[in-house]
Amino acid sequence: MSSTIVTTGIGKSFGDVQALRDLDLDVPEGAFFVLLGPSGAGKTTTLRVIAGLEKPDYGTVHLTGIDATEATPAERDLAMVFQSYALYPKQTAADNIASPLRARRLSKADVDERVLQVARLLHIEHLLQRKPGQMSGGEQQRVALGRALVREPRAFLMDEPLTNLDLKLRVEMRTELTRIHRSLGRTFLYVTNDQVEAMSMADQVAVLHNGAIQQVGPPTEIYDRPANRWVGTFVGWPRMNLLPCTANGQLSGNGWQLPNPGFAVDGDRPALLGVRAEDMSLDVRDESAALAGTVYAVEPLGDRTLVDIEIADQRIVVKAPPTASLRIGESVRASVDLDRVHLFDADGEAAIPRR
Amino acid sequence: MGEVRVERLHKAFPDGTVAVHELDLTIADGELFVMLGPSGCGKTTTLRCIAGLETETSGRIVIGDEVVSGLRPSQRDIAMVFQFYALYPHLSVHDNMSFPLRAAGHPAAEIAERVNEAARLLRLEPLMKRKPNKLSGGEQQRVALGRAIVRHPKAFLMDEPLTNLDAELRADMRAELKHVQQRLHTTMVYVTHDQTEAMALGHRIAIMNQGRLEQVGAPMEVYERPATLFAASFIGSPPMNLIDAEVTNGHLTAAGGLALTAPEGLERGERVVAGVRPERFVVSASDDDPGAARGRVVSREALGDETIYVVETEAGLLNVRMPPTVRLAEDQPVAVRYQGTAPPVYDPESGRVTGR
Numbered sequence: 001m002s003s004t005i006v007t008t009g010i011g012k013s014f015g016d017v018q019a020l021r022d023l024d025l026d027v028p029e030g031a032f033f034v035l036l037g038p039s040g041a042g043k044t045t046t047l048r049v050i051a052g053l054e055k056p057d058y059g060t061v062h063l064t065g066i067d068a069t070e071a072t073p074a075e076r077d078l079a080m081v082f083q084s085y086a087l088y089p090k091q092t093a094a095d096n097i098a099s100p101l102r103a104r105r106l107s108k109a110d111v112d113e114r115v116l117q118v119a120r121l122l123h124i125e126h127l128l129q130r131k132p133g134q135m136s137g138g139e140q141q142r143v144a145l146g147r148a149l150v151r152e153p154r155a156f157l158m159d160e161p162l163t164n165l166d167l168k169l170r171v172e173m174r175t176e177l178t179r180i181h182r183s184l185g186r187t188f189l190y191v192t193n194d195q196v197e198a199m200s201m202a203d204q205v206a207v208l209h210n211g212a213i214q215q216v217g218p219p220t221e222i223y224d225r226p227a228n229r230w231v232g233t234f235v236g237w238p239r240m241n242l243l244p245c246t247a248n249g250q251l252s253g254n255g256w257q258l259p260n261p262g263f264a265v266d267g268d269r270p271a272l273l274g275v276r277a278e279d280m281s282l283d284v285r286d287e288s289a290a291l292a293g294t295v296y297a298v299e300p301l302g303d304r305t306l307v308d309i310e311i312a313d314q315r316i317v318v319k320a321p322p323t324a325s326l327r328i329g330e331s332v333r334a335s336v337d338l339d340r341v342h343l344f345d346a347d348g349e350a351a352i353p354r355r
Numbered sequence: 356m357g358e359v360r361v362e363r364l365h366k367a368f369p370d371g372t373v374a375v376h377e378l379d380l381t382i383a384d385g386e387l388f389v390m391l392g393p394s395g396c397g398k399t400t401t402l403r404c405i406a407g408l409e410t411e412t413s414g415r416i417v418i419g420d421e422v423v424s425g426l427r428p429s430q431r432d433i434a435m436v437f438q439f440y441a442l443y444p445h446l447s448v449h450d451n452m453s454f455p456l457r458a459a460g461h462p463a464a465e466i467a468e469r470v471n472e473a474a475r476l477l478r479l480e481p482l483m484k485r486k487p488n489k490l491s492g493g494e495q496q497r498v499a500l501g502r503a504i505v506r507h508p509k510a511f512l513m514d515e516p517l518t519n520l521d522a523e524l525r526a527d528m529r530a531e532l533k534h535v536q537q538r539l540h541t542t543m544v545y546v547t548h549d550q551t552e553a554m555a556l557g558h559r560i561a562i563m564n565q566g567r568l569e570q571v572g573a574p575m576e577v578y579e580r581p582a583t584l585f586a587a588s589f590i591g592s593p594p595m596n597l598i599d600a601e602v603t604n605g606h607l608t609a610a611g612g613l614a615l616t617a618p619e620g621l622e623r624g625e626r627v628v629a630g631v632r633p634e635r636f637v638v639s640a641s642d643d644d645p646g647a648a649r650g651r652v653v654s655r656e657a658l659g660d661e662t663i664y665v666v667e668t669e670a671g672l673l674n675v676r677m678p679p680t681v682r683l684a685e686d687q688p689v690a691v692r693y694q695g696t697a698p699p700v701y702d703p704e705s706g707r708v709t710g711r
Contacts, residue, residue: 179654
């Protein structure tokens with residue numbers, strides 16, 4: 001597959017702050033590619049460098065195989081969608097959507113036809129004659145999206161477009177965006193700090209932290225095989241439990257011990273055991289792979305119950321069925337699915353592979 | 356005793372808006388009671404009336420066995436927590452925690468005892484000499500909680516105290532609050548717009564909408580059997596599926612032949628709205644069950660520990676929660692089947708739960 005966007009060794013500093021360091025990205029044609037990271041990770045800077053709004057200190061940007069590092073934003077033929085909708089308040093939705101086409105000297109019939117196509121795709125035909133003030137936030141966001149779609153650019157760059165919407169709308173818009181991406185078949189490069197958005201929409205996720213790529217892969221791979229401690233705890237909710245331990249033939253921590261399920265360590269290695277809440281169970285079948293502690297808090301969420309367990313001086317969270325009934329202070333055992341645990345180096349924090 | 360009673364509380368503002376309509380609530384001694392609703396539902400106004408920060412238009416507030424209407428906030432023996440954090444930066448953890456007691460003129464021995472007790476409960480002992488800027492966010496939160504605890508109030512009133520924290524701290528602090536409240540057994544009234552927080556924390560949840568009560572119940576009760584369509588759509592993510600259905604021969608039948616277990620106490624031919632949680636549906640590539648609805652996957656969200664499918668059927672778009680091991684593709688033809696006991700059903704006119 002050819003690549004729509006390739007950045008090679010991008011570096012960018014603002015004063016003393018190094019925002020990006022040697023950033024390599026390869027966004028395949030037609031992908032829904034998500035750049036995921038906390039605020040300050042360098043996501044927006046990356047997007048702005050690709051769009052040509054920011055000049056990198058070093059490194060190159062290639063668009064569909066052509067070096068575009070020196071190209072103006074307009075020459076790059078990319079459409080940006082931001083979290084603020086920035087619609088023209090005095091124009092109707094139809095005029096807002098049509099605005100990028102004005103410079104193109106298309107006939108009115110062609111413009112109308114194109115606007116209608118986009119409106120159909122976004123399910124906003126009924127809003128075309130309204131002005132932004134007469135629309136909800138979600139509707140305005142769709143119009144803003146329509147204005148980007150109408151151009152048929154090389155790729156769409158989206159900077160946290162759902163951030164200002166309420167939870168319910170955000171969930172709906174996630175579904176919408178995946179559907180729109182599929183029917184367009186165009187490249188989407190989407191920036192977010194919300195790991196649920198990344199998990200639910202992306203074909204490929206690049207996790208960014210401190211201006212550097214931590215891991216690139218399909219969402220399930222990032223979730224199931226995090227490359228380091230940082231990715232492991234950033235992706236997934238509740239947060240992955242981390243237990244300091246010494247790894248050798250066993251994994252031994254403060255107040256617990258588990259067999260080493262095949263992590264490649266020589267001698268005694270200080271490490272962090274990573275276990276997701278759903279990879280433990282209060283229904284203990286295998287006594288040798290269980291952690292013992294006391295119940296710290298019980299949090300029913302409806303479809304599941306989170307049980308906080310205190311083990312010596314640490315707390316872990318276990319996902320239990322909604323029927324679980326436990327009391328604070330009760331002794332409890334949690335069995336661990338050893339096939340699904342992670343081990344991270346205590347210093348470098350990289351994932352330690354299995355033999 | 357820290358029972359809190361809200362009796363026919365009515366609050367109208369000078370501009371004529373009615374924030375709370377004739378509200379009755381009884382919050383038991385030692386209960387962690389959550390008031391949940393969208394902004395403008397009246398939950399914060401109710402809390403502020405309990406605290407004495409607003410004066411009720413009519414009705415009254417009883418804390419313990421004392422009618423507190425008309426008393427100033429400081430006379431009500433309650434601790435109000437707006438949001439944790441606001442620590443005095445120049446004071447140590449110990450001094451931050453003892454401050455409210457010193458200000459109230461308690462004897463030194465008693466102050467020491469209460470502060471030590473709170474420090475033990477919150478595992479702050481090793482940090483007592485530090486200044487706030489030497490603490491992590493979570494530690495600062497625990498100190499702020501400690502400062503409320505040392506006062507031994509009849510009740511804690513909390514207004515979205517976790518809202519400004521990042522997701523990770525919020526989850527930690529939620530468990531901390533629940534643990535501490537249960538240990539102290541002090542009544543806590545907690546206001547939030549976040550349904551996850553409400554479910555996780557509350558012994559009981561009151562769902563409010565437009566100044567009125569929609570439902571009061573234990574978290575699982577509210578989750579399993581929302582009393583109104585409003586409560587049904589407010590609790591749970593993805594939200595409950597609300598499906599138009601008709602009572603037929605022993606079933607509830609929706610468009611496209613989707614069959615649901617019928618509750619008792621309904622007439623044949625009656626039209627209702629059934630409320631089905633996403634985990635009560637099963638989606639599969641094919642299904643011979645005659646009560647399954649045929650459809651097409653519109654979207655799949657693989658969230659790691661679960662996958663949410665949105666399936667387009669004649670009965671509408673259905674949200675289905677499945678384990679991550681099930682792999683169905685977008686656009687794939689599928690079948691959705693209901694499993695389990697009867698779902699709650701609603702009168703389409705009144706929006707209230709009906710049947711048994």
